[in-house]
Amino acid sequence: MRIALVGNQNSGKTTLFNQLTGTNQKVGNWPGVTVERKVGIIRGTDFELIDLPGIYSLSPYSLEENISRTFLFEEHVDVILNIIDATSIERSLYLTTQLLELNIPVIVALNMMDIADKRGIKFDLATLEKRLDTSILPISALKKTNIFNLIQTLKLGDYRRNLYQHIYDHELEKAIDSLMPIVDTKHSRFLAVKVIERDPLFEDYVNTEVQGIIDDISKKYQRDMEQIIADERYRYIETIRDEAISIKKQNLTITDRLDNIFLNRYLAIPIFIIIMFGVYYLAAGPFGSWTVDLVDGVITQLKEWMEVFLIDVNASPWAVSLIVDGILAGVGAILNFLPQLIILFILISLLETTGYMARIAFFLDRIFQKVGLSGKSLIPFIVGSGCSVPAIMSARTINDETEKKMTIMLTPFIPCSAKLPIVTLFAGYFFNDRSGFISASLYFLAIIIILVSAYTMKKILFRGKQSSFILELPEYKRPSLRYLWFDVSSKALAFIERAGSIILMASIVIWFLLSFNFRMQYGIAVDDSILASIGRLISWLFYPMLGELSWAASVSAIQGLIAKEQVIGSMAIIAGYSSDISEGTLLFTSGIFSFFTASSAYAFMIFNLFSAPCFGAIGAMREELGTTKRMWKAVIFQTGLAWLLAVFVFQISRLIEVIL
Amino acid sequence: MKISKRVNRGEETRLSQLKKGQHAKVTKINTQDKSLRRRLLDMGITEGVHVQVKKIAPLGDPVDIALRGYELCLRRHDLDTIDVEVLS
Numbered sequence: 001m002r003i004a005l006v007g008n009q010n011s012g013k014t015t016l017f018n019q020l021t022g023t024n025q026k027v028g029n030w031p032g033v034t035v036e037r038k039v040g041i042i043r044g045t046d047f048e049l050i051d052l053p054g055i056y057s058l059s060p061y062s063l064e065e066n067i068s069r070t071f072l073f074e075e076h077v078d079v080i081l082n083i084i085d086a087t088s089i090e091r092s093l094y095l096t097t098q099l100l101e102l103n104i105p106v107i108v109a110l111n112m113m114d115i116a117d118k119r120g121i122k123f124d125l126a127t128l129e130k131r132l133d134t135s136i137l138p139i140s141a142l143k144k145t146n147i148f149n150l151i152q153t154l155k156l157g158d159y160r161r162n163l164y165q166h167i168y169d170h171e172l173e174k175a176i177d178s179l180m181p182i183v184d185t186k187h188s189r190f191l192a193v194k195v196i197e198r199d200p201l202f203e204d205y206v207n208t209e210v211q212g213i214i215d216d217i218s219k220k221y222q223r224d225m226e227q228i229i230a231d232e233r234y235r236y237i238e239t240i241r242d243e244a245i246s247i248k249k250q251n252l253t254i255t256d257r258l259d260n261i262f263l264n265r266y267l268a269i270p271i272f273i274i275i276m277f278g279v280y281y282l283a284a285g286p287f288g289s290w291t292v293d294l295v296d297g298v299i300t301q302l303k304e305w306m307e308v309f310l311i312d313v314n315a316s317p318w319a320v321s322l323i324v325d326g327i328l329a330g331v332g333a334i335l336n337f338l339p340q341l342i343i344l345f346i347l348i349s350l351l352e353t354t355g356y357m358a359r360i361a362f363f364l365d366r367i368f369q370k371v372g373l374s375g376k377s378l379i380p381f382i383v384g385s386g387c388s389v390p391a392i393m394s395a396r397t398i399n400d401e402t403e404k405k406m407t408i409m410l411t412p413f414i415p416c417s418a419k420l421p422i423v424t425l426f427a428g429y430f431f432n433d434r435s436g437f438i439s440a441s442l443y444f445l446a447i448i449i450i451l452v453s454a455y456t457m458k459k460i461l462f463r464g465k466q467s468s469f470i471l472e473l474p475e476y477k478r479p480s481l482r483y484l485w486f487d488v489s490s491k492a493l494a495f496i497e498r499a500g501s502i503i504l505m506a507s508i509v510i511w512f513l514l515s516f517n518f519r520m521q522y523g524i525a526v527d528d529s530i531l532a533s534i535g536r537l538i539s540w541l542f543y544p545m546l547g548e549l550s551w552a553a554s555v556s557a558i559q560g561l562i563a564k565e566q567v568i569g570s571m572a573i574i575a576g577y578s579s580d581i582s583e584g585t586l587l588f589t590s591g592i593f594s595f596f597t598a599s600s601a602y603a604f605m606i607f608n609l610f611s612a613p614c615f616g617a618i619g620a621m622r623e624e625l626g627t628t629k630r631m632w633k634a635v636i637f638q639t640g641l642a643w644l645l646a647v648f649v650f651q652i653s654r655l656i657e658v659i660l
Numbered sequence: 661m662k663i664s665k666r667v668n669r670g671e672e673t674r675l676s677q678l679k680k681g682q683h684a685k686v687t688k689i690n691t692q693d694k695s696l697r698r699r700l701l702d703m704g705i706t707e708g709v710h711v712q713v714k715k716i717a718p719l720g721d722p723v724d725i726a727l728r729g730y731e732l733c734l735r736r737h738d739l740d741t742i743d744v745e746v747l748s
Binding site: 056057059061062087088089090091094224226227230231234247256259263264265266268269362363365366367369375399468469470471472473 | 689693694695696697698699700701702703704706707708709714715717718719720721722724728729730731732733734735737738
């Protein structure tokens, strides 16, 4: 059996999906977290549950709504599980009235009953069921209330096979009735309504007979039919509301009170700056660095212990080298940053689930609007400080195409968590006391680059009409520890998986290229290795920002394409190889990287932070921008800008050094 | 966009002209942009619906309005296309 899970954005859909299937999905408290279709198997059954994107309607104007309605219309679906936010029932039922027009049984899960209860919203469920002619189950996905009953209902097939309720006024119903046999498909009633709305996707069904009926009905109303149908739906919902729901008037909710502070005219922006500063201070500042040193100590110990052990068991020198200098150095250099990333993941997750993220989009929209972006662009930017891939995908919630494309192209400029190791390492060594300040300056630089690029693009490339911004402002919610755990652990596991797969592979390849020359001889000088030869081919590209022809830095930077943290992994392997030191801050005392000065370190960081992102993010850009050509444009733009900026910064600061 | 002085009860105006806390009834959606109009309709801004200006962003735009038991943020530019009758 195939069940489609459909509901508004922010209705708790993903939470319910997790409860029903037991898998961990991304959950957030800002509209539009589910940007892809996800499939799971409902616990204790063999029913397939498809998590469709959060939508408000089945209109033809947005990508998510199109994905959902094409799926429901064309694929075989046995049951629609429609999740509804009990605290905003009117808007939720609007989608339900559209789902009920499909020839598929609908079960309504009335979610957030606990919150509705607290707010004094009372439901007469029997009347509601009768009026909608569909099965309604009150649940709380977050509190796990009634989830078992829901599964049981699905299992036993114990739900109403809803017959269509006549919801429109007499004339309209008559037109629908006469259209239905003509547009005969599985979902005749749905289609009849769509052709009356003049939905462009169902134009094929409009023949002369259909056209005649549509013209007739349009003449009777003398208004746009799309609007008439929306009005009628809401009118019908209002009568149901009056019969089945009683709402106690509330004057000032907790959300209102909190918003009086967080959205206060004078306090909002200072509070935002303090919060964001706090987030990055904890993650990238002294506390974060302390955790890095802690893990580094453990890994260094492990390496020493491993080396002794391997020599004891008479392993050949190359095997010892592969494990200690290759695998442990490369993978270890990345795992050092895991605790720091976990801190960042926790804090971003908190911003999302409490509902503060949507507020940021709301009050910064004005600024972003000025440069041609949307307040919603900020969501990808903040998520992007964790990982660019989900960030690029979350840009889908932006209504306007131009704003969306620009956001996708600009999101990779935000230093993602994999770039954080680069910042921590370079800033920590070259700017020790001021490392926090230097890290912060890079984030600010990222913001400036984004705003300036957006403004330039808006003026040159995408001159057009003013765009719209439509965002639902969710209630504040207490973060759930369980989901914090789910969210953070799944992200951390993904990071460890990468360290164990991509980085491990890359480390072995780098070790090999570094240990052998072209005649496949082992035990050669590093400068004669294959890797050095490859690096020399491209080192001239990096000369203007490093002031040195360094094959080692060049090959490391290129590896950022595999994964940004691999830049550090590669440097650690090369440095460890050329002398007897381990990674960490000692990296720069090795001969091969001793040429780095504060200026070239800063320039090198700029290049690595702002050039083309890793393959994963490039793939996501390709997907979301729609064409390979646009992807190449974005990649060339990013890398070109990064190179120019790095060279500029290096040359200027060297000039200053000379003058001083 | 100029924001004129407070509009009083019973008067006709546009949704963008309301002050924080004012209630109104939507009388017409004027936008020619089909996709925007459908979005507004889908979100429950239909003729006759009661709306209240709940919050205004610190920089004056966008505006958060309460309707049908939930809250929706829109830019002034879009609110300007919605005609209302002021209720209080």
